Amino acid sequence: MTLSSLHGRLVKYYLSIKENRWHWIFQIVLRILLAYAFIVAGMVKIMGERFASGLSVIHPMGSYLEALHHTGYYYTFIGYAQVTAGVLLLIPSTVLMGALLYLPIIVNIWILSFAVRFVGSYTTSPLMVLANLYILVWHYDKLRYILPFNRYSKEVSFAKPEKYSKKFPIWFCLGVISTMTSVVCFSLFGHEVMPKNSLEACKAQFTYPETQEAGFEFCECIHTIGNPLDDCLKRFDQIKN
Known part of the structure; x- marks a missing residue:
């Protein structure tokens, strides 16, 4: 084609x-x-x-x-x-x-x-x-x-249809x-962990005991300490693993 x-x-x-x-x-x-x-x-x-x-x-x-x-x-x-x-x-x-x-x-x-x-x-x-x-x-x-890849010399817009199709x-x-x-x-x-908009909402996403320690520290890192997201994510991975 x-x-x-x-x-x-x-x-x-x-x-x-x-x-x-x-x-x-x-x-x-x-x-x-x-x-x-x-x-x-x-x-x-x-x-x-x-x-x-x-x-x-x-x-x-x-x-x-x-x-x-x-x-x-x-x-x-x-x-x-x-x-x-x-x-x-x-x-x-x-x-x-x-x-x-x-x-x-x-x-x-x-x-x-x-x-x-x-x-x-x-x-x-x-x-x-x-x-x-x-x-x-x-x-x-x-x-x-x-657009850079085409040139046209006709009128700018296509004519408005006299009657619209009603096919859904x-x-x-x-x-x-x-x-x-x-x-x-x-x-x-899509993500294992999100900072959420508050400390309580952040902690609420960690419902499993095995992730709560790392998760709660992540939330404190974001909402209490105020560290950058990447630093908090790196610390979360270290504690979780």
């Missing part, structure tokens, strides 16, 4: 998605949810409040957010960027601009959440990245003009459910 024939098939499949009402509704729901998340989070920063203020300042994520809160107008700038991205997502004519602005911010949040194993966004941030990518793919007819995309729906389930399962069971 040549690249041109593969591209033709992908475009044909893309057009079938654009003509499906269920996909159209799905991308609208994603836009609203993503916009809501960023507008709320952004307003907290604009108002000068520390995000996740209930999190201890010696917690890996809490110490980061505390330092970020003291960066002055940089902290406020992030808030305005989030609110701007959220508002642009809600306006039909600026959706693509909003999705492009949204992507680097949410990817940064995703990597940060995984790096410090922050429960608050460990599950939601990768799902938000996938949702944002879906919106970008939905607007591929416009996005393709800034069962395989796509199953794929979405499977992806969400995989992300949630990984967030719950």
